[in-house]
Amino acid sequence: MPDKIPVTVLTGYLGAGKTTLLNRILTEQHGRRYAVIVNEFGEIGIDNDLVVGADEEVFEMNNGCICCTVRGDLIRIIEGLMKRRGKFDAIIVETTGLADPAPVAQTFFVDEDVAQRARLDAVVTVADAKWLSERLKDAPEAKNQIAFADVILLNKTDLVDAAGLEKVEAQIRAINPSATIHRTVNCNVPIGEVLDRKAFDLDRIMEVEPEFLEEGHHHHHDEEIDSFSFRAGEVNPDKFMPWISDLTQREGPNILRCKGIVAFPQEPRRFVFQGVHMILDGDLSREWRPDEKRESRVVFIGRDLNEKAIREGFLACAA
Numbered sequence: 259m260p261d262k263i264p265v266t267v268l269t270g271y272l273g274a275g276k277t278t279l280l281n282r283i284l285t286e287q288h289g290r291r292y293a294v295i296v297n298e299f300g301e302i303g304i305d306n307d308l309v310v311g312a313d314e315e316v317f318e319m320n321n322g323c324i325c326c327t328v329r330g331d332l333i334r335i336i337e338g339l340m341k342r343r344g345k346f347d348a349i350i351v352e353t354t355g356l357a358d359p360a361p362v363a364q365t366f367f368v369d370e371d372v373a374q375r376a377r378l379d380a381v382v383t384v385a386d387a388k389w390l391s392e393r394l395k396d397a398p399e400a401k402n403q404i405a406f407a408d409v410i411l412l413n414k415t416d417l418v419d420a421a422g423l424e425k426v427e428a429q430i431r432a433i434n435p436s437a438t439i440h441r442t443v444n445c446n447v448p449i450g451e452v453l454d455r456k457a458f459d460l461d462r463i464m465e466v467e468p469e470f471l472e473e474g475h476h477h478h479h480d481e482e483i484d485s486f487s488f489r490a491g492e493v494n495p496d497k498f499m500p501w502i503s504d505l506t507q508r509e510g511p512n513i514l515r516c517k518g519i520v521a522f523p524q525e526p527r528r529f530v531f532q533g534v535h536m537i538l539d540g541d542l543s544r545e546w547r548p549d550e551k552r553e554s555r556v557v558f559i560g561r562d563l564n565e566k567a568i569r570e571g572f573l574a575c576a577a
């Protein structure tokens with residue numbers, strides 16, 4: 259029987275830096291080939307588009323959270339991949355920021371076909387040094403992601419002072435005393451520290467969650483969190499820029515995450531923006547391909563957001 263394929267589960271709350279880490283892994287010269295499975299919360303697949311696709315194959319799983327409705331998809335994708343062994347050396351699964359990692363990890367033990375052919379190498383959690391403390395108060399998923407981690411990247415250390423870092427690291431330690439913690443900016447960790455760790459420890463997980471190996475999963479997502487996405491054609495940058503900047507300043511506390519790919523008239527490149535609460539980043543990225551439809555897509559995830567007002571505001575930016 260050939261060796262089992264190692265699988266890394268990449269988790270972390272909304273906007274912590276999972277895609278940043280994934281892109282770092284995929285662009286680094288390491289001589290290994292990865293198959294990547296990306297699960298995204300929200301109807302329009304944007305993450306998939308932001309992953310630097312070199313030779314890697316990226317499988318997208320939308321319309322649901324990996325730990326709930328689409329777990330069957332995960333099993334099917336992995337089984338499909340197993341038929342093409344030899345084309346890649348390892349699998350990376352990026353979960354949505356709202357996923358509970360337990361049922362994802364459980365798949366590798368409970369589903370027999372998967373368990374025979376793949377092994378969970380490690381759960382790697384990216385934690386946002388600026389926002390984790392807040393999320394530990396109001397988001398159970400954020401706590402589970404820390405509790406289940408074998409390796410934790412305490413990321414965005416550039417946004418927090420030394421005392422703040424000590425405090426959040428102590429909170430992490432209180433939840434998970436055994437994970438290796440790396441402090442990072444833009445997830446700048448040597449790749450060997452996150453991949454091929456042989457770190458997943460079932461005994462430890464059974465202590466965290468004694469029912470881990472039992473079938474049946476009752477993960478209730480935070481009902482207050484809404485996600486909506488809108489599409490438009492080209493948008494006018496002179497309208498769009500002030501709108502998005504004003505919206506994130508005003509509604510920032512409620513916007514857990516926003517991101518989008520936007521088409522400006524006469525601009526050959528795609529404008530990509532990303533936000534976490536009030537912090538907004540945006541830049542022109544690669545050129546639109548000739549076969550691509552020049553459309554603008556935006557996603558907002560948050561609490562108590564006024565969907566109608568945001569939709570109207572966005573559509574009013576049309577070029």
Ligand SMILES: Nc1nc2c(ncn2[C@@H]2O[C@H](COP(=O)(O)OP(=O)(O)OP(=O)(O)O)[C@@H](O)[C@H]2O)c(=O)[nH]1
Pocket residue numbers: 270271272273274275276277278279305354355384413414415416417442443444445515532533534539
């Ligand atoms: N200041 C700062 N920004 C960072 C750092 N790492 C990532 N970011 C930014 O944070 C934003 C979110 O990063 P992503 O990698 O897309 O986060 P994610 O966890 O994949 O987000 P979701 O998939 O939406 O949950 C982007 O604008 C990044 O450029 C960091 O260390 N410092």
